[in-house]
Amino acid sequence: MNKLTKMLCSSAALLAVSTGLCAQQSIEIKSEKATIQLQVVSEGLEHPWGLAFLGDGKMLVTERAGRMRYVNADGSLSEPLSGLPDITVAGQGGLLDVILHPQFAKNNQIFFSYNEPGETGSSTAVARATLTDNAISDVQVIFSAQPKFASRHHFGGRLVFADNGDLFITLGDRGQRRDDAQTFDTHHGKVVRVTTDGSPSAANPYLQRADALSDVWSYGHRNIQGAALHPQTRQLWTHEHGPQGGDEINIARADHNYGWPEITYGEEYGGGKIGKTKQDGMEQPLHYWVPSIAPSGMTFYTGELFKAWQQNLLVGSLKFGQLVRLELSGEKVTDEERIMIGQRIRDVRQGPDGAIYLLTDQKNGQILRLTPIK
Template structure:
């Protein structure tokens, strides 16, 4: 059974977005379960998109503008890491997510998604490389979404490792090509599952099907910018942007059709019906929002700092500048809390210290750290 959240559209007008925290400033936030402290770790990042934690206390951060940097333990930024491929930076496209290989301590390999240029436009691609000091070496493109297309929108781009070491890659419908989300012969509006060498996973449902791409895992998606593996079931949970309303959370299973654009709880921008809200054989969302919160970034909280948040799902909101906390009972959302941060939240990660780290999507983007107030 799916649930939804409806909020008054007028509330968006009441939000005042800050320009960001200062380095010596900490903000106290009251929430349902605890009093929180929000502090800035680092700033000076141009639209940061993805974040990964390294064992030496550093972080690896991507900037949509096409740069990857280290963030040192004191919050200072390194110079851009060299060795990135050509990246088309336009609209929502650029350098996107970054994750560490499950055996990173042995091989120093990272994977990152980006907007890859080509003869007929661009598309989401994923590369693997060895992180050696301040440079990337042994770079190999392991996935390139097809077809290339002239569009500045809906790249998806989140990367999540499955429990067996396969890599899930989330993709968007590229805006003008939304009907492609209902086919199996393009990557538009899909989740794909590949090995770390880029080969279709043996678990994929269309390995032997004619006129279907073998790396496709699920379809009928609009634009997935949040994905996380459930810590107990190891199932892939995703959220995706609706149009005007209808942002969704789904458990993303093999061969399932999540309906876009045949079914949606959203409408055309400026108004107008798109499709139905349900149809037999198409998956209903686990949870949805009307109006849209513009979700980006997602993690299951499993740390010790926020004991009352354990097994909760944390989602960033670009539109309302909030961290959305969802309490779960199995595959149901039973409670939702909106925690006002005041900046566009692009990514949400749990750190090794149990704190919640947030990336803010702005020209002077920040890394924020959320902890319980002592």
């Protein structure tokens, strides 16, 4: 895989970003197919996690520390919105993704994922709520992963709407419970598919199985923090963290087993084999990384600004502070470019203006905007 990789950056650009640009400042980055202007739109966010575009240049952003804010067109931040439920902020858990209802213009509803506390620990939950001024109201929990478990790791949490209005929710194996990814009686290591009221989707494969949770869509996952619908096939593409090596890109298909922890291209932290790399009945990744890039956030680029990037898959890297651009031919990755940003990238979004927006996973996190320089 690494033979495809091209790492491009200038030392001046890397220094500027890694030491922290101020809002409204910009730098130039030369990449393989575009010269890019990188601008800081907003800053002062504590480990931002998810981003949604509201229109008129306004955005909604989550902070893992348990806050949700508006980002105004000028980059200024609102006070935290009131009305959020109790959230356990610990380790990788907290307030996670946010997504608008497909009919948001009519109903002002949003959905967000978070680490929900319980008597035996916590788990990823998803709530539906109404956005009103500086508050959210009518909060209803539509999904709560089972079982609750005392762990600070592997919550998944990405949210994607299917074309029919169903909601895909990605989940992690919770670290110490990785064998659960191969069972059907827990949500650990699964993708689930539900309606907007939380009912299992009619498309789910296990509706008639007494030994399986009826909202499960696919299984054998480790920790999915990137998901997006393919612009042509409309299938759900995901990426997930491997252990030490073995980060993967997959197409999450119903009733398919993605192998964790039976198969992986990674190894135990500090060394040591985990299972095999291939096994009958388990899916091979479309693409994988060794060493790990720690992927988070993902989008297919369909805009007009970066014409040479159309239909490319863009993935954020936490470990290396990069935007990874993947060229595709059908379901194959044909080329990979790594564009150095210099900060941990938590989320990647295409804006209504065709620009690329990145969230940086820092205590003083930023929203970055990428546009081509013509």
